[in-house]
Amino acid sequence: MDTLETRIAIKRLHPLFVAEVTGIDLTVPVPREDFRVIWDAFNEHQILVFRDQHFDDESQIAFSRHFGTLETMIAHPGNDWNPGHISVMTNLGKDGNFLPPDHPAMLHRERNEAWHSDSSFKPVAALASLLASRIVPPVGGNTDFASARAAYEALPAERKAALEGLTALHRMTYRDMDNDKGYKEEDKQRHVVTHPVIRTNPVNGRKALYVGSHAQEIVGMPPAEGASLLDELTAFCTQPQFVYSHHWRDGDAVMWDNRCTLHRATTFDKTQYKRKLHRTTIAGKTPDSAFARMPGA
Numbered sequence: 001m002d003t004l005e006t007r008i009a010i011k012r013l014h015p016l017f018v019a020e021v022t023g024i025d026l027t028v029p030v031p032r033e034d035f036r037v038i039w040d041a042f043n044e045h046q047i048l049v050f051r052d053q054h055f056d057d058e059s060q061i062a063f064s065r066h067f068g069t070l071e072t073m074i075a076h077p078g079n080d081w082n083p084g085h086i087s088v089m090t091n092l093g094k095d096g097n098f099l100p101p102d103h104p105a106m107l108h109r110e111r112n113e114a115w116h117s118d119s120s121f122k123p124v125a126a127l128a129s130l131l132a133s134r135i136v137p138p139v140g141g142n143t144d145f146a147s148a149r150a151a152y153e154a155l156p157a158e159r160k161a162a163l164e165g166l167t168a169l170h171r172m173t174y175r176d177m178d179n180d181k182g183y184k185e186e187d188k189q190r191h192v193v194t195h196p197v198i199r200t201n202p203v204n205g206r207k208a209l210y211v212g213s214h215a216q217e218i219v220g221m222p223p224a225e226g227a228s229l230l231d232e233l234t235a236f237c238t239q240p241q242f243v244y245s246h247h248w249r250d251g252d253a254v255m256w257d258n259r260c261t262l263h264r265a266t267t268f269d270k271t272q273y274k275r276k277l278h279r280t281t282i283a284g285k286t287p288d289s290a291f292a293r294m295p296g297a
């Protein structure tokens with residue numbers, strides 16, 4: 001008889017992070033002891049790749065709920081104004097046909113091509129995201145991941161000390177998207193929060209840089225100076241040695257730890273190939289931040 005140890009296998013896909021988990025079907029109820037193996041692997045490896053998981057929305061939501069409460073997305077162009085637990089990443093309309101490149105949903109989704117951590121603009125930032133394939137392009141459309149934990153650990157001791165205690169202001173809108181019409185003005189102002197620049201995983205004490213496109217200013221620093229520092233840290237995290245690029249195959253599902261990784265979508269021929277991925281997002285458990293006053297206040 002198979003034992004738990006021999007049935008679930010975990011194989012590292014990158015020298016610093018990312019593991020492929022095999023030997024488990026996530027589309028059916030997952031026993032508690034199996035979830036424990038996944039949870040431990042998630043905290044250790046930061047990104048988990050599962051193959052041959054043919055989720056539908058119901059089974060994806062059911063598995064995601066093991067990790068905690070799911071975020072409910074507000075209605076916005078990226079989900080065709082349908083609030084719910086599923087975010088759809090696609091170049092297709094509801095009719096299954098290609099959307100024109102200038103469609104608001106397409107423009108909105110282009111934001112995902114900047115490095116970011118999901119929901120870092122929320123007061124309780126996301127713990128994890130699970131992105132599962134529905135339709136994958138044969139070429140391009142990868143998701144790139146960067147280990148902000150490995151990057152932090154590679155910093156010189158004096159740099160770590162200098163960053164300790166800094167707080168960044170995060171906005172839902174990206175820095176260069178101030179004039180974007182995809183969000184209502186009141187939502188732009190509502191989603192302004194602060195988070196520490198260095199986050200610690202409470203399970204294992206490992207620290208990571210918490211930066212990316214939503215992080216836009218450093219509290220107590222002139223805005224341009226803070227933005228420059230945050231850009232430098234994001235660039236540091238996303239150097240090739242800290243990056244894993246996931247090429248999507250049919251049946252793939254990838255779960256990532258938003259506390260210690262950054263990710264971005266890569267482009268593909270959006271007029272030739274269809275791509276559809278569904279995301280669930282697991283909320284964090286405790287606020288490690290508070291709503292900030294408006295910038296400059």
Ligand SMILES: [Fe+2]
Pocket residue numbers: 112116117118263
């Ligand atoms: Fe994302």
